[in-house]
Amino acid sequence: MRYVVTHPRRVRGESVHQTSWEKKLLLSKEREEIQVKVQSQTAARDPETLRKEIEEAFLMPEVEHFVETPEVRETEARMKLWLDAGYPVHLIGPTGCGKTSLAMHVARQFGRPVVWINGDESITTADLIGGYSQIENESVRDKYIHNVFKSKDVMKVEWVDNPLSLACKYGYTLIYNEFSRTKPAANNVFLSVFEEGVLELPTKFGEDRYIRVHPEFRAILTSNSIEYAGIHRPQDALLDRMVGIYTDYYGYETELRIVMEHTGLEEDVARRVVEIVRYLRDRLPDAQKPGTRACIMIGKGLKMLNRSSGIGLDQICIDVIANKTSSKKEMEEKRELVCEAIAAVQEGSGG
Ligand SMILES: Nc1ncnc2c1ncn2[C@@H]1O[C@H](COP(=O)(O)OP(=O)(O)OP(=O)(O)O)[C@@H](O)[C@H]1O
Ligand SMILES: [Mg+2]
Incomplete structure (x- = not known):
């Protein structure tokens, strides 16, 4: 039976007593509010917005205490010139002379998100471009009829980008530190990126196999000028495709x-x-x-x-x-x- 209000009732604060009809109304209002909240939250987290949030939170490097003197500015200017001309820049210099700090500082000035990789012996092409990650493995054992056994394994996989593919897709600046520590074969993927502006994802098929490199993609690579154990001589074809800037110890x-x-x-x-x-x-x-x-x-x-x-x-x-x-x-x-x-x-x- 519906309760009918016969005289106006004013309640200050939380009402002590609620009729079932009022309770229902309140519940539906709460539900509505929750729905609006969820909708606005999910709307704010569409993949594009999520990517922007991640870029702002994690991909804008801070270079603390960076010092600029005329000699630092001169190297910076040369790096920017070549990067603006569309060439990757390779900083070569002895240990601890300031290569990484300079790379970060220059990369930051382009105002684009920055991703970086540290080269080493164990790096593979997949560490650069990404690969399939297994996200769900489902097994169904159907014994509905006692003498029929049906078994089904479903594996759902998803492609996960790594720094190089992210940078090529979205126009980020890539810093590849100590790239000559990586075995040259793993770096082959850079050849077509630098020459033809195309990144090839070898494990993908069809159209998905190729990514056209974003016009704002930039790459700064660093390597040590001193021959240590664990350093590989990069392939000439790769060195030919980038500009080399020798950075010695500062004055x-x-x-x-x-x-x-x-x-x-x-x-x-x-x-x-x-x-x-x-x-x-x-x-x-x-x-x-x-x-x-x-x-x-x-x-x-x-x-x-x-x-x-x-x-x-x-x-x-x-x-x-x-x-x-x-x-x-x-x-x-x-x-x-x-x-x-x-x-x-x-x-x-x-x-
Ligand atoms: N222009 C600069 N302003 C302020 N600090 C700097 C500058 N250049 C280098 N440094 C400082 O000098 C130190 C060495 O610099 P950095 O790590 O960039 O050298 P690196 O050549 O990359 O060394 P490694 O060969 O070991 O990788 C760091 O502590 C860095 O903060
Ligand atoms: Mg360094």
């Missing part, structure tokens, strides 16, 4: 500014650190030369140094450059070299 003033920016050290202390590292760099063999990263590490070590700890500048420098030492004898030689560097720098500064 004294740039390195000084980088150290001050990263460590907050006073200028005279930062100068000493940079001079010591440059002295060691001039005398150690190629594969053991300390880069700008070593300057920053020594600077940060000095910042933490507590006079009462009894640890000296020499020990801080030794700890930072000791990693690539293979024997006690070599360590002693390095210790001597560090003492020599500290003395030379002190002498030079009149201290």
